[in-house]
Amino acid sequence: MAILMGGPAFLLLGLFMIWPVIRGIDLSRTNQRFDGAQAAAVGWSNYDKILSVNVIRLPDIPDPLPEQAPTAGWYRSNDGELIFRWRARGLEEIGLGQYADYEIARQFSIGGNQYAVIAKDPLFWKSLLNNFYFALIVVPVQTGLALLLALLINQKLPYRNVFRTVYFSPVATAMVIIAVVWLFLYNPQFGLINQMLDFISGGKLGPYQWLQSSSMAMPAIMVMSIWQGVGFQMVIFLAGLQDIPEDLYEASGIDGANAWQKFRFVTLPMLRNTTIFVVLTTTILAFRLFDQVNVMTPDGGPNQSTATMVWYAIRRGWGQSEVGYASAVSIVFVGIVLIISLIQRGVIRSDTAE
């Protein structure tokens, strides 16, 4: 009977979730392409390319710097940044020939010496870091904001349901649609957001180059994502708040607790499970970040500042037709998210054990 009743779901899950993962592992060891070219087995080379990272010492900065960028060596960009140009052809001459397959991901200096983190696929690492950046900001901010909204609405004020509806309405709007509308709002010259900041601050704030600058593009996507998603977490917190027995508050009131103490010693502990649920689901969603990026910055944003892992896998697999490589990226991505989830659960467990 269990087979009959659960069978359809387990079969479909196996076919459309587990099997693609297995198929993905399979594909990730080939150089399969969409456009019909014959695939050959390439062993682990895709993974090698994704995961190879190294730190090397770069040659010292010459004085004076050359006028024109050399094939491999230091030059100064127009906005004064020191850049080490890294082209395979020139690496032999400066004794770095063995790293011809690598590219520079990041430069730093320690004690006057110049170093570089090099990777065979810097964009993958950049995407990974962007995902972490997004998750580290969005998860706490969105959870906190959702709790704040829930507390506001949970006051026994007339018309509170109107506000609940208003805060939830972005959730009911599809992300693709929202992203198109916000593209418009973020426009540096005409966008409403710059206009409003200008109006509110009396001309002190802005105009910001939202999606056109590498420092602002990701925050712009974060703001929009939080705006869209926070209503849902708010509803979950509301449900949690309504489950807290009224007499707990009454009892603490008799003990002379003020509003803050009530919140600190009654509300928060009672919301513990809700908060865990919200944090876990928001984290998963944060790592899935794709739709917004794809609509607002299809090329991954200024200096790839909005590239994310899913975006990267789709770009390589769908946009550039490299199915094998994209599958390898996807598998690595699934592995990373799995590890993060396990860590989170472990932290919660040890917390509970105490």
Added chain:
Amino acid sequence: MATGTLSQRQRSDAQRRETIARTIRLVRRALAYAFMIALGFIFLFPIIFMLVAAFKPNDRVIADLASFRAFFPDPSTLTTANIQDVFARVPFERLAFNSVFITFVTVIAGLFVNSMAAFTLSRLRWVGRGLMLGIIVSLIIIPLEAIAVPLMMEVNEMGTALNLVITALMGMLTVLLWIAVWNASGGWVDDVGGGSLPAPAAWLLQAIFTAIIALPLEILTSMMIRQTIDGGTWLNTYHVQILPFIAEPFSIFLFYQFFIGVPKDFDEAAYVDGAGPFRIYWQVMVPLSRPVFATVAILKFLQFWAAYLWPLMATRSSDYRPLMVGMDFFQTQAPIRWGSIMGYAAMVTIPVLIIFLLFQKWFVQSVSSSGVKG
């Protein structure tokens, strides 16, 4: 406190305190409202902007951007030109039908399949149950986008044998759904008619209701049979957008969470009466778990309605494409008509917002009673 024993002064003190307290309450309330209204504006302005722009002439959309006129419809220039342009440019009715059909079938079939799976996990004893639960919980974290490329290769290579198996499965599900909904809706029809409907009318009502629920799945199955007969790939069909998403780990998890909270006495009472697991699931569990069904239905509805990447990859023609992918029709060569884009965005969003406004109270209640709280 007995007022009779109070002196005049004490009374006036009490009154004063009362007044002060009331003023503080009023001020706090006013502040709370002001804060909530300000937040409300932040949450609404993009949507208002979109709705207003949808009914403006194309050139005013840009011209009004620079001012607060962006939020106010100008009665003198109200126009439906954008909406007409949308109808002229994309087969809107067809796309809308596709979206509704795909979403409806995925949600209905998903509720059925996932809740049954959760029932077996939470209520029945069988070998491998714990392992299965572990697998499902870990699958929650795998986003579709991460497996989209291999999945695309897979549905493209779907052979006839596998096709037959899946089609047969869908056929069985369809029949099961017919029977189950028919049985369940009997009581519902009695509720509606107050139990006083003449038998033929009651049956007709029951049949209509059953058909509404089960017929879309039936249509889908018949399409799959055709495709199996005709051969060809899954790409550019309805079922390529439906089947991969019917079984969904997160839904199973939510149902499971709720089901383990239902006391065992209910089942035991039914077992004593000689009911089998399916009867218990259908006549005990389902009526008890309406809130979680509602929650999952709404969550999945929002998710599938907004699906974009997979339909874009897996379908080519407007015959099968949903509304979200239709957005691409406007992102073409110059001149881009922003008015039409906003018109389209509004047309896609308004129905969902209306549905949401009608059901939101119910939704919040269902979330709070379905235990979506970890």
Added chain:
Amino acid sequence: MKAKILVFLLIAALVLPVTVMAQDKAEVTLWFHSGQGSERDALAAQIDAFNAESADYEIVPLEVPEGSYNDQVRAAALAGDLPCVLDFDGPNIYAYVASGDLIAIGDMMDADMVGDVLPSIIAQGTVDDQLYSLGQFDSGLAFWGNRAMLEEAGVRIPEGIDDPWTLDELNAAIEALAGVVPEDGYVIDFQFTNTGEWYSYAFGPWIRSFGGDTIDRETYETAEGFLNGPEAVAFGEWFQGLFNSGYATSTPVDPSADFMEGRVPLSYVGHWMYPSYSEALGDNLVLIPSPDFGNGAVTGMGSWNWGITSMCESPEGAAAFINFLMEPDNIVAMTEANGAVPARLSVLAADERYAEGGDLYIYVQQLENGIAIPRAQTAVYPAISTAMEDAINAIARGEDVQSTLDGAVDTIDSAIENLGS
């Protein structure tokens, strides 16, 4: 009673409707990109006319959004459900032929008609001496100018292709024009609302005119030193300067409207804006040939054209339709609608817009005098297109030119490497 109804329902559930449509004509599927409305209407009318006229074939059209057109073709090729007749942008032909998606059509085309087609269109459709595609029109690319504003700024308007602007002259013109644009305007529109092919088509030729290129056209084995050499960097630095000084914007909302409403004096866009622009500006509209940046003037060419796929079950029907499209009347109707250069010499000769002194004569001059050059003729063209789109956008945003172009080269070279493996 209840049991009876249950049985009835079961039967309903199991008797599944399988409809078979009767066909008396062979269906020929066709894909086309959704361009501008007038272009779409013209094609729709021609499809209807063909279907009315043909006793044997029924064309079944499908409109695919341009933004993801190439992705969709690739996915359909994978799924084995390519249409019979395929509309595609010229330079993709090498990739399609390389993966065996197109069949040669030379033998199926009317010989007199082929003899009358513009050499550039024949060249665009020919791979390894076999003809694979034909188009109704070629594209024209040059500056559209607002005559009144140019005159107000005292800028020389070139008469034809013999005296194009030099780089210095163009820079001077831009400075002068900056003095006459309104408060909410800018000087040059580069159509940055576009996605996809535009950036390679529009700016690849300029890089060439600076002395660089998008790929080594001798060997087609690398872009190293061509797209990231000093000449290409010089182009990038100059181009970036225009955005840094506010002469151009990478975030326009509706650039074509900016030009039509007199906020921008120069618009760099192809022939497809001619119908709208001439309607908006009338005699005030002037076409200015591509500038000479130091290595001769270079501009883009090639356009959407028609091929027959290898999955086609009735190539005869497809060929009949392409022959039909290439009839003079149909070419006239299409080029009236989109302002493109008619692909047949006889049509060109009869069209006053393309005669000497006509509005669009400069396009013909550019096509006939080797100024308009094809995009890179290689199977990795799709990668070049993507790399150019990303690079030009990054440069306009102000990112370091050298590293941006280095990145573009890496993208193209890795595509070449992947294709070879």
